[in-house]
Amino acid sequence: MEPVTETTDLLALDRQVCFALSIASRSVIALYRPLLQPMGLTHPQYLAMLALWQHEPLSVKELGELLQLDPGTMSPLLKRLQALGYVNRERNSHDERSLVVTLTPAGRELRTRAEQIPPAVVARLGMDLDELQDLHTALTRLIKAAHTPDDQ
Amino acid sequence: MEPVTETTDLLALDRQVCFALSIASRSVIALYRPLLQPMGLTHPQYLAMLALWQHEPLSVKELGELLQLDPGTMSPLLKRLQALGYVNRERNSHDERSLVVTLTPAGRELRTRAEQIPPAVVARLGMDLDELQDLHTALTRLIKAAHTPDDQ
């Protein structure tokens, strides 16, 4: 039996993709924090605003599908965005189960300020756009693989 | 001024690396959940066990540095691992401020079962090991870039 050394250890922390993913996600979100703070937004709230700027109006269900988040996560998050004055939440008159989320004028105006953020983050990272694009492609493939059912 | 179209929109959700990172991290962690559940572990707890299997004994501070987590996150997490019977927590007799975390026999035995997990996740993803290795390398570069101070 082969001895378990540093180089063959399947459980070595620094070889785990899941570990690198967790750290990378938290590290990048940390870069956004000081940029989002002046707007009163958290990173998940910022992602919800991105979705709304692009696709408003959206139901809670549609937003949850876009962001791949539970209704149990979306529901309080949207209440906080409403409390901040960035979104409206009202029932769909054609289907009272559904909640239509729209932007307030303040929420719509925020977009201009938000456009400063992506370039600021890229500059802060100091990485080539090509490399970031490659990473995005690789992550998209990983996400797809993770969502492909077991038996395919 | 150039019109903001789908293809030039800096704020398009599906172009954000931070968004892909969040989803990828959550999606991969979701793959671990059913595998970790029989051991009673969450994914962050699993990462802490990986660190301990590799480097035990570790202080809370050292564990937090390895996992890049706050003491405010580590402290309750380790109490839960202790409640599960996988780790001991006792003060360092040479420096009573420091808490030494060690594995219990049950915690040490768990390693054998845990060795099944990485191959199971890789199989579940159905991706080449090369591609995963490339992704790991890219993520490591991103983490390093995110941690490089602003003025360098």
Place this chain on the structure above:
DNA sequence: GACTATTAGTTAGTACGCAAAGTAATTTAC
């Protein structure tokens, strides 16, 4: 040797993220 500063952990508060249970509206089946 006492005063101050630093260090290691803990605790409280806020906001995700997910599971599970609950509610109300709509659809389906008969």
Place this chain on the structure above:
DNA sequence: GTAAATTACTTTGCGTACTAACTAATAGTC
């Protein structure tokens, strides 16, 4: 047309993450 199933959202509970305030122990300064 009503009972049952489904759907959309809310709420509760638990475990991270992070900030900030706090406690206790140690180190540094004079």
